[in-house]
Amino acid sequence: MIDSKIRVLHVAPSLGSGGTEKVMQSFACNMDREQFATAVYSPVNGPRGRLLRQSGIDTYIGTDLLRVLEKFKPQIVHLHRAGWTEPGSLRPFKLAGTPVLVETNVFGHHDPSPEGALIDCHLFVSEFCASRFEKINSIKVSFPKYGVLYNPVDTDFFLAHCPPGRKIPTNVFGRISRADKGKWSRLAYDFLPALQHLVEQRKLPPFTYKIIGGIPDAEKFVAENGLTEFVRFLPPVLDDAEIADFMNSISFLAHANDTGESFGLVIAEAMAAGLPVITHPSAGLRDNAQLELVDDGKTGIIARNTREYGQAVHFLLTHPEEAHSMGEQARAKAARLFRAQDIARRLGEIYHELLSRKEADGRAGQSRSAI
Template sequence: MKVLHVINSLDIGGAQTLLTDSLPRFVEKKVESEVFVLKKSSEGNFEEILKSKGINIIYSQVEQIYSPLQILELKRLIQQNSYDIVHSHTFPSQYWVSLLKNLIKKPPVFITTEHNTSNRRREKKVFKYLDKFIYRNYRHIVCISEGTLSELITWVSDVKPKSSVIENGIDLKKLTVASPLNPKDIIPNYQDGDKIIVMVARLTEQKDHKTVIQAASKLPRNMHIVFVGGGEKYSEYEAMIKQNNLESQVHLLGPRKDVPNIIKAADLFVLSSHFEGFGLVVVEAMASGIPVIGSDVTGLTDVVSGAGKLFQQGDSQELANIIIELVNHPEMCTAMIEAGYKKSSLYSIERFVDEHMKLYQSLL
């Protein structure tokens, strides 16, 4: 079996983490796996990891990911290779793969993964009709959570018969063996007894770092917020931190290659997204033995419930109150850590790969 995965980039993100952790395991199961990337990565080390595992990465020669010329690049690649399955991830990769169907005489099986419960297209009715057409060209649609499936069906009801849920998976071993960084290597002004609250997410509107920055202004000065990740909002959030005189308390680390080690050094982990398909990084924090706090939004709620604390999305005061409560009650953290370990064990990368193998085989 030969599978081509198509994705926008290999920058830090949930879909990219899944590919990096799963593709070497597909290869072990005799699935020849390649990745077509629309844009060369500018952060993280996913490319390096995949290449070290023998995964072939093909970069588009078209500079703009939103250019329809990407379709011609993909067409040439598919015609030159005997792929059994082409599996797309994220927009606009989903569009370009779908539009290929009528341009190839004998196309491979096209499937796509829906990685989020919402996106900007769903704010405009015209995209409802476009998405309906795009999804029609796929044999199967994988959703990463029940919430993702529910929201997709609400948007385009026609997809229900050919959609299924395969929940995300993580490399549990990689996280459990990671050693924590020295806190002073993360925060220059760290003092013994200080607390570290980490959030790993791209600096985008979706992830709502603003609420966490606002919560920081309500916390004691010995509680540090650490943001890991790059993105288009970096300068805006940097200015917001300075404007609120939080430079000694809120720290922007940018993209990092040692994310598991940073998470292991944290006292708490938070994810404050406006919307989330699953929240893979929350499961990674649970597997690392860190208590988690998440915004009460579809997708993320399913993962955090029963193993962490939820706050109303956008409510910085409630978030600050939860952080203070957990810092002051270590017995609550101990219970959350135990529950988190149990819950994270349900999301192994091995299960994720096995369920995809069954799907691939059923479609051929």
């Protein structure tokens, strides 16, 4: 019976196709349904709403969050948000008397507001985010108030659909992101003319660069530099099956994003598919968790500038055995650290511990009031 289960409501800003929403979907779908009755609330519907409902997860869409809380009566609300102050957004949970509030803090920001104090546990998505949070805010990251929980990746699915023995094209590589300028760096295309020159000199076989999430700047660069024979811009993908098909069509992932990654979901998915990843450091205190995922020379290559980025692409194109070895090391790391079922199990343990602590605090408070 549902009443014997712990009721968990995941709250996301939308049910769109972004990484935050995908992580929420993975948590909701991978929680132990013998222990937890899970539902999802969002003010904005989107394609993930359909996927959630197909998986048997109830969704509540609209602006009246308080009514949803009164109807579903969650014991735990799990927020998926940037981490900074959002005035008024937490008030419904106070009014409804929600026992436990958990936050997946996507970007590692600090909410010093009185409302922010309502959150019982802030979970950072990488060790980088936790470390930067400590450094900037002089707040110790320690459980139960703070912790680190990597984003879940369905590594079992990618192992089955992108198996180690599959035929990998040696002259095709790719990039995948949202079609958002904020998810790009010029490193993602500035290296192309140098490789084009090598092809013209017959020092490099012709190659194909597949791009999901192209932006006008990239498309203009490709057109103006006569690179259209090397670059294919593709439509967006939504689910893991579509992502696996894309990963099976390339030999490595070319990642470049000036703002960096607080985790790097696409990087982790490429690793789970057995692909090495080229990425780069971010400047200053920008997100840099991509360096936490990619181990230079082991699971991919870290490039610091356009020349190094082009050299990394050239190396992986011309050294398929080394690329394959890096990819399999990447797969092993992803399975060890990001496997969705393991991450969901750990989240369930966190839920239980937070509820136990809240119940113990309540009993202690009753005892003190009786004295």
